[in-house]
Amino acid sequence: MTDDVLAQPIRFHGGVHPSDGKDLSSGSEIRTAPLLERYVVPLQQHIGAPPKLLVAKKDEVRKGQLLAEPGGFVSAAIHSPTSGVVSQVGECLSPTGVFVPAVEIGSDGEDNPDDSLPPIEDWRECDPAKLLERVRAAGIVGMGGAAFPTHVKLSPPPNRKIDTLLLNGVECEPYLTADHRLMLEEPDAILDGAAALARVLGVRTVVLGIEENKPDAVALLRERAAGRDIEVVSLRVRYPQGAEKQLIYAATGRKVPAGGLPMDVGCVVQNVGTCRAVAAAVLGGVPLIERVVTVTGQPVVSPGNWRARVGTSLRDLLALAGGVKSDPAKIIAGGPMMGFSVYSLDLPISKSSSGILLLAPEQLFQYTSEPCINCGACVDVCPMKILPGPLSVQIENECFDDAENWRVMDCIECGCCAYACPANRPLVQHFKRAKMEIMARRR
Ligand code: SF4
Ligand code: SF4
Structure with missing residues (x-):
């Protein structure tokens, strides 16, 4: 170079x-979230095989202790965000709206570290x-x-x-x-x-x-x-x-x-x-149990950045930011282009949670399923040089083989096409659906 x-x-x-x-x-300087009474740690926080759980209900754990070991080469270990007791082994809601296996840790308030690393x-x-x-x-x-x-x-x-x-x-x-x-x-x-x-x-x-x-x-x-x-x-x-x-x-x-x-x-x-x-x-010998998360949006009282432990709920993070000064119309886990709209604040942050965004009613954008007018705006902005308009019509017609040939699997779901579309077509939703359908057929 x-x-x-x-x-x-x-x-x-x-x-x-x-x-x-x-x-x-x-x-806003990064503020460190105080130690909470409980953390709900999702066990599937990564792409790849689910990890193998190593603890059971009522087990005592230390901060940074291994809760689950990698379940294969493409997998990742999960550690406890604090010391305390495993109070539940069950499930929690994820930003995509599905339930995933999770472990709840009740804090003992001591934050005693594990020293295995x-x-x-x-x-x-x-x-x-x-x-x-x-x-x-x-x-x-x-x-x-x-x-x-x-x-x-x-x-x-x-x-x-x-x-x-x-x-x-x-x-x-x-x-x-x-x-x-x-x-x-x-x-x-x-x-x-x-x-x-x-x-x-x-x-x-x-x-x-x-x-x-x-x-x-x-x-x-x-x-x-x-x-x-x-x-x-x-x-x-x-x-x-x-x-x-x-x-x-x-x-x-x-x-x-x-x-x-x-x-x-x-x-x-x-x-x-x-x-x-x-x-x-x-x-430092510290496993990945915390990250910086942006809590922001016009309805938030005190937008900022928080160093929070994995397993902290969106509700707790929002409370740390002072709560809301007006009712949000939408809550997004992540950013507005690639994040997921969530219907509950009772879901935990994971290792890849970059932010929580609250949108005010006047910022709300509504997709419609109006016909494509072939304006080409989506083609101009697609960074992967895909043809989003015609591709979305193929998917509406359930032509998934054609969609695959037209490179739907190369779509990075960035949302540029939907952002540019004057017909407000839900293009990314179409592409996500097609990719899931094609993956299911391949399996
Ligand atoms: S979401 Fe997919 S099709 Fe749309 S602009 Fe991004 S890469 Fe292109
Ligand atoms: S931007 Fe929207 S209306 Fe224009 S070609 Fe693409 S999908 Fe069709």
């Missing part, structure tokens, strides 16, 4: 620039395999939303040569500011985590991409990264630049082929929150 590429990032195809609403919370003092010199095992043991997953187990991404097959670690500090989703605040408040932890990841991968090129609407983070990370062999790239603002394929192209000029993975072009992408979690696991 040349300096010219870094100085003049490329723009990926399509994308949109919605009003971002980040001012509501971007100036001691800090790795010699992490800059130790065998990279030791760091990889620590990432796996600490239950680290991608914290930008995908929740893919990090140790799997760090284990490419021998025929895939990785030469670049790309750090994702883009946070292009409107309203969310958790990564922005993390970069401002814990830059050294992010860079230490990145150095540990680079050591596992054996790469020398590390690039951190941040959108230029966060100039304070760009300046601070450039200052702290000096002398560390980590390049900080300021990217033009464009949603969905935080998607892996779009970020890789914008920051390096490399194109991930359709159906391909970042490793096909020599890249591994890791979110800055994940880097911070790796630093905590390696340098």
Whole structure:
């Protein structure tokens, strides 16, 4: 990669620039949520096999103790967010509206830590395999939303040569500011985590991409990264630049082929929150039991960013932010483009929960199923160069084979097409349904 590429990032195809609403919370320092009386810890917080439960009701546990071990290579460990007693083993509601297995921990108020993961003092010199095992043991997953187990991404097959670690500090989703605040408040932890990841991968090129609407983070990370062999790239603002394929192209000029993975072009992408979690696991011996969550929206009394433990309910987080000053019309787990509208506050945050957004009635947007008028607006903005309009008509007609041929499986569900559609068609819902149908037929 040349300096010219870094100085003049490329723009990926399509994308949109919605009003971002980040001012509501971007100036708010991260506050640490107090210890709660109970946490409901979902056991399926990652992509992959469910983990194997290791505890039973009434068992005593310590903070950071393993509650469930990985159920396969593509799986992730789950740890207790505090010390106390396993008060329930059952289910909890997830943001997608389905119930998933969960463990409830009743806190003893002591927060006594488990010490089975001691800090790795010699992490800059130790065998990279030791760091990889620590990432796996600490239950680290991608914290930008995908929740893919990090140790799997760090284990490419021998025929895939990785030469670049790309750090994702883009946070292009409107309203969310958790990564922005993390970069401002814990830059050294992010860079230490990145150095540990680079050591596992054996790469020398590390690039951190941040959108230029966060100039304070760009300046601070450039200052702290000096002398560390980590390049900080300021990217033009464009949603969905935080998607892996779009970020890789914008920051390096490399194109991930359709159906391909970042490793096909020599890249591994890791979110800055994940880097911070790796630093905590390696340098501090702390597994992934907490994250920064943005609690925001016009109805919220005190929008901001909270360091909260996995298993904290949306209700508790909203109470910490002062509750509401007006009735919200919609509650979204995540951001407005890719988040899930939820009907209950009694569901817990997981390792990949980036935010809670409350929308006021005047912000509510209603999808209709009006006919497509063939305007082409969706085609212009689709970053995957799909034809969303005709594709959605095929799906309405239940033509799933045609939809597969027209690349519905390449859809990253970014929502740009629906955002641009003047007929307010529920395009992403169509594509999600088709993908589920095609996956079910393949099984
Ligand atoms: S078709 Fe999929 S990838 Fe393309 S804009 Fe719509 S949601 Fe995004
Ligand atoms: S933007 Fe909407 S109306 Fe226009 S072509 Fe796409 S689906 Fe049809």
